[in-house]
Amino acid sequence: MATQAPTAVPQPAAPQRRRSTASGTGGRTAALFLVPFFAVFAIAMVAPVIYAIVLSFYAQQKSGLGFGEAKTSFVGFENYLQVLESESFVTGIARLGLYCAIYIPCMVGGAVVFALLLDATVARARKLFQLLVFLPHAVPGVIAALIWAYLYTPGISPVVQALQGGGIQVNFLDAHMVLPAIVNIGVWEWTGYNVIILFTALQAVPREILEAARVDGAGEIRAALSIKFPLILPALSVIMLFTIIGTLQLFTEPSIIAKATPSITSTWVPNMWAYDAAFIRHNLNQAAAASIIIAALAAFLSLVVTRFSSRMNKS
Amino acid sequence: MKRRNLLVGAASLASSALLLAACGTGPGTSTAPTPAADPSGSITFWSSLAGMDKVAAAFNASQSKINVTFETIPNADSGGYAKLSTAITAGNGPDVSTIEYPQLPQFVSNGQVQPLDGLIDKSATVDKLAGEIRSMVQFGDKTYGLPYDAAPMVMYYRQDMLAKAGVEVPRTWQEFEDAAKKLKAVAPDSYLASFNPNQVPATAGLAWQAGAKWFGTSDDSWEVGVNDEATRKVAGYWQKLIDNKLVKVSQAFSDEWSLDLANSTVVGVIGANWSATGIQKRTEASGQKGQWIAAEMPNWGTPAGAFFGGSSFNVTKSSKNPAAAAKFVEFLTTSQEAIKARGNTGSAFLAYPGLTPVAQQAYDASYFGNDIYDVFEKAYATVSPGWQWGPSWDLTNTALKDAYGNLGTGGTVPTALDTAQKATVAGLEQAGLSVKQ
Numbered sequence: 001m002a003t004q005a006p007t008a009v010p011q012p013a014a015p016q017r018r019r020s021t022a023s024g025t026g027g028r029t030a031a032l033f034l035v036p037f038f039a040v041f042a043i044a045m046v047a048p049v050i051y052a053i054v055l056s057f058y059a060q061q062k063s064g065l066g067f068g069e070a071k072t073s074f075v076g077f078e079n080y081l082q083v084l085e086s087e088s089f090v091t092g093i094a095r096l097g098l099y100c101a102i103y104i105p106c107m108v109g110g111a112v113v114f115a116l117l118l119d120a121t122v123a124r125a126r127k128l129f130q131l132l133v134f135l136p137h138a139v140p141g142v143i144a145a146l147i148w149a150y151l152y153t154p155g156i157s158p159v160v161q162a163l164q165g166g167g168i169q170v171n172f173l174d175a176h177m178v179l180p181a182i183v184n185i186g187v188w189e190w191t192g193y194n195v196i197i198l199f200t201a202l203q204a205v206p207r208e209i210l211e212a213a214r215v216d217g218a219g220e221i222r223a224a225l226s227i228k229f230p231l232i233l234p235a236l237s238v239i240m241l242f243t244i245i246g247t248l249q250l251f252t253e254p255s256i257i258a259k260a261t262p263s264i265t266s267t268w269v270p271n272m273w274a275y276d277a278a279f280i281r282h283n284l285n286q287a288a289a290a291s292i293i294i295a296a297l298a299a300f301l302s303l304v305v306t307r308f309s310s311r312m313n314k315s
Numbered sequence: 316m317k318r319r320n321l322l323v324g325a326a327s328l329a330s331s332a333l334l335l336a337a338c339g340t341g342p343g344t345s346t347a348p349t350p351a352a353d354p355s356g357s358i359t360f361w362s363s364l365a366g367m368d369k370v371a372a373a374f375n376a377s378q379s380k381i382n383v384t385f386e387t388i389p390n391a392d393s394g395g396y397a398k399l400s401t402a403i404t405a406g407n408g409p410d411v412s413t414i415e416y417p418q419l420p421q422f423v424s425n426g427q428v429q430p431l432d433g434l435i436d437k438s439a440t441v442d443k444l445a446g447e448i449r450s451m452v453q454f455g456d457k458t459y460g461l462p463y464d465a466a467p468m469v470m471y472y473r474q475d476m477l478a479k480a481g482v483e484v485p486r487t488w489q490e491f492e493d494a495a496k497k498l499k500a501v502a503p504d505s506y507l508a509s510f511n512p513n514q515v516p517a518t519a520g521l522a523w524q525a526g527a528k529w530f531g532t533s534d535d536s537w538e539v540g541v542n543d544e545a546t547r548k549v550a551g552y553w554q555k556l557i558d559n560k561l562v563k564v565s566q567a568f569s570d571e572w573s574l575d576l577a578n579s580t581v582v583g584v585i586g587a588n589w590s591a592t593g594i595q596k597r598t599e600a601s602g603q604k605g606q607w608i609a610a611e612m613p614n615w616g617t618p619a620g621a622f623f624g625g626s627s628f629n630v631t632k633s634s635k636n637p638a639a640a641a642k643f644v645e646f647l648t649t650s651q652e653a654i655k656a657r658g659n660t661g662s663a664f665l666a667y668p669g670l671t672p673v674a675q676q677a678y679d680a681s682y683f684g685n686d687i688y689d690v691f692e693k694a695y696a697t698v699s700p701g702w703q704w705g706p707s708w709d710l711t712n713t714a715l716k717d718a719y720g721n722l723g724t725g726g727t728v729p730t731a732l733d734t735a736q737k738a739t740v741a742g743l744e745q746a747g748l749s750v751k752q
Contacts, residue, residue: 061747064535066424066706067455070747082745149570155580156570175724259392260569262512265717279397280709281742282425 049295055288056080079289088267089290093297095179096269100247103183108239110191115198115232116224130199133192141189145256148185153260173261185253190246194239201235202228237309241302248298251275270294354638355380358410361399363390364626366660367413373656374646381639383411391415392513392568396709403427403633410634411643414460415626416451417516417708423459424706428629430457434641440649440667447698448666452627460627461648462666466587467694468520468612468623471594473582474684475606476505484610488552491613495561498582506560508583509575510553510728511567512719515712516623517585518732521553522546523621523702524612530705536749541711541736542729548615550728557722564722568593577601585612587623588664588691595682609687611694620697625666664691707742714738 056079060070083089118129136144151157152172163170172181205228213223251271258264266280267273271294278287360371360383371385386409389395396418402408404427414422422428435441441449441458448465452458472484480498485491495507511517519529527545531538540546556562563581565572575581576597584590594607612620628647630640647653654665654673663674671688680687705711718731736752743750 062424063747064749065455065532065537066743066746066748069426153569153571155574175721259513260566260571262564262566262716262720262722265720266713267717276713279394279401280713281707282400282421282709283746 052288052291055285056292057285059285060283075285079286080293082286083273083290083293086273088265089270089273092267092270092273096248096250099179099183099186099250099269100244102180103186103247104240104243106183107187107191107194108236108243110187111194111198111239112229112232112236114191114195115202116228118195118199119202119228120220120224130196133195135192136188137190137193139189141252142256144185144189145253148181148188148253149257149260152181152257173257173263175263178257178261178263182250182253182257185257186247186250190243194243197239198232198235201232205231233309233312237305237312240309241305244301244305245298248294248301353380354636354642356636356639357382357384358634358636358640358643359384359386360411360643361386361388361409362413363388363395364413364660366657369658370647370653370656373652374643377646377652381642383643391418399631400425400427403631406633408631408633410631410636410640411647412629412631413463413626414629415624416462416622417519417704417712419452419460419627419629420454420704420706421708422629423454427632428459429632429634429637430459431461431630431641431644432457434630434637435461435645440645443668444666447622447700447702448625450700450703451622451625460629461644462625462627463648464588464625464664465666465695466589466623466625466664467691467698468517468524468585468587468621469590469687469690469694470508470610470612471584471586471590471607472507472610473579473603473606474608476502476579476582484608485613486611488613488615492552492556492561495556496559499561502579505579506563506575506581506583508585509563509565509567509572509581510557510722511572511585512564512722513716514567514585515715517567518549518715518728520621520623521549521585523699524619525549525615526619526699528701528703529711530703532703533751536751537706537743538751539705539736539739539743540752541715541739542732546732547729550732554728557728573597585623587625588662588687589624591680591683591687592661599682604682605684607683608685609683609690611690611697618697619699620694621702622698662687662691664688664695705739705743706748707739707746710742711735711739714742 057074057076058072059075059078060072062068062070114133118126118133121129139147151159154160154171154173157172160170160172171177209227209231210223213227218226249271250269254264254268255272255275258266258268266276270290274287274290274294277283277290358381360367362385368385368387371383374381374383388398396414399408399412399414400422403412403422404425408427412422412428414428419428435458437458440461441453444462445465448462452460452462474484476498477484477494480494480501482494482497483490485494491507498505498507522529522543522545525545525548527540527543527549529539529541529543529546531540542550553562557564563575565575565581572581576584576594578601584594586594591609598607611618614620628644630637630644634640649667649670651670651673654663654670655677657663657674657677659677659679662678662680663671665671665674671691675688714737715731715735718726718734719728720726721731722728740750740752
């Protein structure tokens, strides 16, 4: 996700024109430049995907006590059915849906507000705030989860202690609170990152439009809502796209927090389900099927988001 | 825009598949060759046990034919078995692996370790071991590893806190419950022990001690009894302790658990010989030296015990030099030099006769208020025979661990065991194994 993001800054309509001019001049040169990318892409992306698809159509069957060679046989969509029939997988998807329902409004909403505020502050303070807002993202996900596990653990956490001092009894790691607790880590990690993307989009808003609005009597808030916000919608839709894909891959934070609490099961979210299938239950075929399902879901949701946002941009 | 969709889709597809890309399907192709009388060559050795680098170095120094390269791998909780299993399946695993007893049948069942028959001198190794520990590495007349340690399950208590509560060291589970109540009366914030949802082998040990048999074979089928009668008795007992707030539910080895020991919130530990180092490390700074004692497990009327942990060394399927690997496994498990070389890495209790005193010499047990090795000996002598681990420990382990997740919110120990039983049977059947309940 992090490596794809820099390209996310919207470039209005330029790429299409460029493509048409390039095709005529040096097809061979273009091919030469493209080969390294597609070679690595084929080895590191396409081949594993094809391999996973192939794996997902086979199953290993043992017999009797199981002390012997397993038989591999073609089973069609059997693995897919088993994954979709698995209660823990479906629960994982539902849990992820709930996670999205809390996470996306909080994170994206927060990012928009922060970006607009940042854009409205005086130029000198901007650099500092930009850095401060981005800092959490500089902490690697695993480390962040470890830090938060510490902040959540009753008896150790100064936060829990302070809340108790104020008469609030809360256990962030119990079965009810652990989902919001994980959402909180995600929001903490990703808001700043997305603020930077939106802020960059805001910088590209033509100043003369804003000046015109001001001449017409619009205040800061009116300008933010009626001028700036609609103009950063394309950036927002890109953020939504990456957020949804990133959310479907939720794995690191719950896996780390799981060590501090039994509330997070080994199949808590779909990616953990796939990991569990591959490395705990040693059923690579089922894990492959689960991965393909997750990927298909990501592709489908990406499609929905891009369709939806392009329609919104047009109107 | 179309192309971008496709790329994004493909990228996310690939990242999900990346997990799987790490593991090939091609199993190790080496078939066990006839044992060389005098093996030589280079082998690799993976372990998560501390100090094994020194043992490998000592072996290399002691002879010139076999050269061992050691690599530390993560422990079970951090994905060590996932790494080992994947590497063996992909054909690039080590020659010698370290596998704990509960996990071993699974590696055998997956064909990931080689039988040592014909590679080792049986009369000088396995035949010298006690039956209970030997049965941990032998399946269907074949030996799939040599036992390193034989970890007897024991209790640790703070003797000052027992004295404060006015109780003796509990000998039965009834006395244990009474002691917990009395402790609660004099120290309302303290618990006599913690119940650890992430320590499924501890639940297994408690059940084993009570006469449960989680796994067994008859004819060509597995018998699974994760919620058998003896286990139900144990589960009901612990649920009662949890309900009455006599034990605290916490994840073993978590920060919370460590802090509870240090600040006297929890004053007892269900553990094994290897727990001593961890207890010392976590409580030393709080001035608890001399207060901790080891004791045999409370029992259900007659002395009985169980193993809790313990590792074996094995020759993997991916080994191209099984003869040399087996030679090194013999050294690891039977040589006094190996134990000496490891130095002080904890209160080891070893399976092979005559080795424990060597380990004992290297370990400074003065932190404890009684002779812990004497307790280990006694606990080891009472281990109930006839326990067998199942063909997919990870399955039962995760199922029970997951079900324990509801302990704070309406779930109970007995229902968790029912869930684990169901998950184990379903999982084994899905793999094509024959199961009787």
